[in-house]
Amino acid sequence: MEFKQSLAQRIIIAFALMSALVAGSFAVGIISTVHFIEEKLISAGLGGDLNRLLLAESVSDWSHRPKQDQLFYFSNGPGDFDLPPDIRHLEPGFHEVFRGPLSYHAMIEVVDGRHYALLQDQSDFEERERLLFAVVLVGFVLALALAVFLGWILARRVMAPVVRLARQVRHRDQLLGLAPPLAPDYAADEVGELAVAFDATLGRLRQALTRERMFTSDVSHELRTPLMVLASSCELLLENPALDQRARRQVERIARACEEMRDLVQTFLMLARTQREDPTMTPKATLTGVAEQLIAQWRGPIESKGLELIYKPAEDDQASEIRYNATFLLAVMGNLLRNALHYTDQGFIALTLHGRGFVVEDSGVGIPEEKREAMFEPFVRGNEQRGEGLGLGLSLVQRICVNQGWTVSLSPMEPNGCRFEVNLAPTGNER
Template sequence: MTFKTKVTLLFFSMAAAGLVVLNAAIFYFVSQFNFEDFFKRLEARVNISAELRVSPDERSAVTKEVRNKYLEKLEDEKDYLIKLEPDGSLPETKPLQLPDVFFNAILKNNRARHVEDNRFYCGGLFKKGNEKYIVIVGASDPYGYKEIEELRKILIIGFIISLALVYVIAQLFSYYTINPLRNMIKGVRNITANNLHMRLEEKKGKDEISELTQTFNNMLIRLETAFETQNNFVSNASHELRTPLTIITSETELLLARKDLPEAARLSATNILNEAEKLKHILTSLLGLAQTGFDGKKQNWQKIRIDELLWQVIDHAKKIAPESQIQVNAEQMPEDENRLYTEGNVNLLQLALSNIVLNACKYSNYAEVSISITERNNWISVTVADKGIGIPAGEQQFIFDPFFRASNTNKFEGYGIGLPLTLNIIRLHKGSIGISSEENMGTEIQIMLPRAR
């Protein structure tokens, strides 16, 4: 889910919740006002009915005439008179059946209200001498309920329309809110190892977006400085370190060419030459490791057919180790050769695959090594499997760390640089490496590379 969608949903949810609360409040207060108004009208009728039936006098006739002439007759309006017992209790028989709570409230508070199935009741307690009476007026309010139902429909329709408007507003809100971030993403995507000098456009202001832009630009300055420093080191180290190594190697070879060289001196010179060659190899690997670790330039980037590259790797491996036994399993190889192409630097990929294949041969004591190629979902998979010494389970997570060597590799020559270099090369080609190994059973390494389109 994108951040824009999250903002839209958050805004929409909050606005929808607000609309629900607002509509509920409107419906509640209008309903309460409607009921309160109707109860007040009933209470007025209770007072009039009590004056006419409990304490009639010479004004009662006028009151009755005014009520009949000017007072609106409510729907199904009826009044009831209940005479209480001398002790103030209710009689056993009552003219209407209502809950005892209603009658008890009248006796306690002199007034009470009750609603039952859209019929409203209002009652009051009145005295005449030593006698007490309860006057109750009941009526229906169909018009009030009709108004409430109409209000409910209006609120529901308004709520639906408001939700549609809120969604449109949420989309616009999220678009203009995320637009600065979207522009930042476009700018960041254009910045690579080749153009670290580029910067994001800084806008005036002290908001979070401006602060984020400034922070990112400051980070780019530090990255550019670090990359330049590393680039200068890689460029200069190749010349500055190789030259004295070449001199040491040449002088040692000249020394070994002398026939009058004592045996002890010859042995020392041979050791010096071997160590110099090792140092040269380590230096070459380190420079390659550093270069592939930061250089994102697509130098000599071209389409490469993986199966042809593998045959070159196998030929190279057999030249280095003639005793190697390498078998290629072509059963799962796609018939369409166009599905075997990837894009990259052929020399770097050859170096990466050679490291994997040579390691498989070396650590299996040059037993049979199997290589297979498959293609699925636009990914080319190269699997190299051996039946060698394997890698201890607790050490497999460290095999791509520079200079790390497994505890069971003491009998084998190596520097712990080949696999880290291979990983950097594969990552440079937007691929990945997976490993499955069991000690004393063998190792299987799978290289995934994107297929060229």
């Protein structure tokens, strides 16, 4: 069974249910016991009174009357003593008799074929029962309230180390290599064992992150040299006047791919070093500067495909004043423009700037609704039939945004296309 309540709420509910069960059992037991004993006492008292009246009848003392709250009847008795029809069917023993709003306890005896009945008003008994019920109900409610209060206190005390451990594990500093272990802060109980398990898991995670950063850094660094060789070779080839137009376009395509690969390598290298380098030492650029640079870079490929490139600068000055990590901003905006070009065959691609972010829109094929939420995962592509991409561009955009404290969202365009909006929240790195 899956519970939706928190652990603290479950502890309080368990206390309340246990208290309700125990208090309810005690209440039922008390009421049943008191009712049984009182019924036995009343039955014994009525039996004694009836025997006294039967004795009086045996000596023909008809002037002897029952007590003020009692009624005495017997078969073929004179006047009011005659046995009424509503109790003639009762068997010998103790009974309850109801006459309209009134109720009586009745004791029936049969002597020599004659029925004798003694009735006693049970108003006092009912009053005592109501008082008993009220006392038991108040006690039950108080016990339940006390159980909830004690459960709340116990839940806070029990959950305090768990909540503290969760906050420590959730803190990003726990992934740093010099982060202190968690276990020494806790007793040798279940929470302490959980802290030991977290220490072991976080240790393995730190090692994995370290290996990933070192691998990314090493690979990115080693790829720079062959990329520079490719770029230099393309420049030399483009200077050769013997190249025909078709060959020149191919070399320009190779040069552009080398440039994109170099930017990607630089982005991965920055991501690998982002927690080890001083943020103030990274290159900075404004939103307007990056947008104009990319518009100049992508205008040719976009317009050569027959698409309209729409660029709308920001209306305020923030886009031209606030400075961001240039490598990451270029990677995010460039990947979104590249993605729009890849999936748009006709219509337009638009880049709109606002004070603390930008929007990239296109009139392309769009992204199926069932894939929309997963588009920022690695190796997920909007249309498997288009191009040779690996589905890493949007994953890289998401990773950079998380790293920098930015947000990226995807929404559909009407009648078709995509709209990506990036909000550049302050991260403390811009100036």
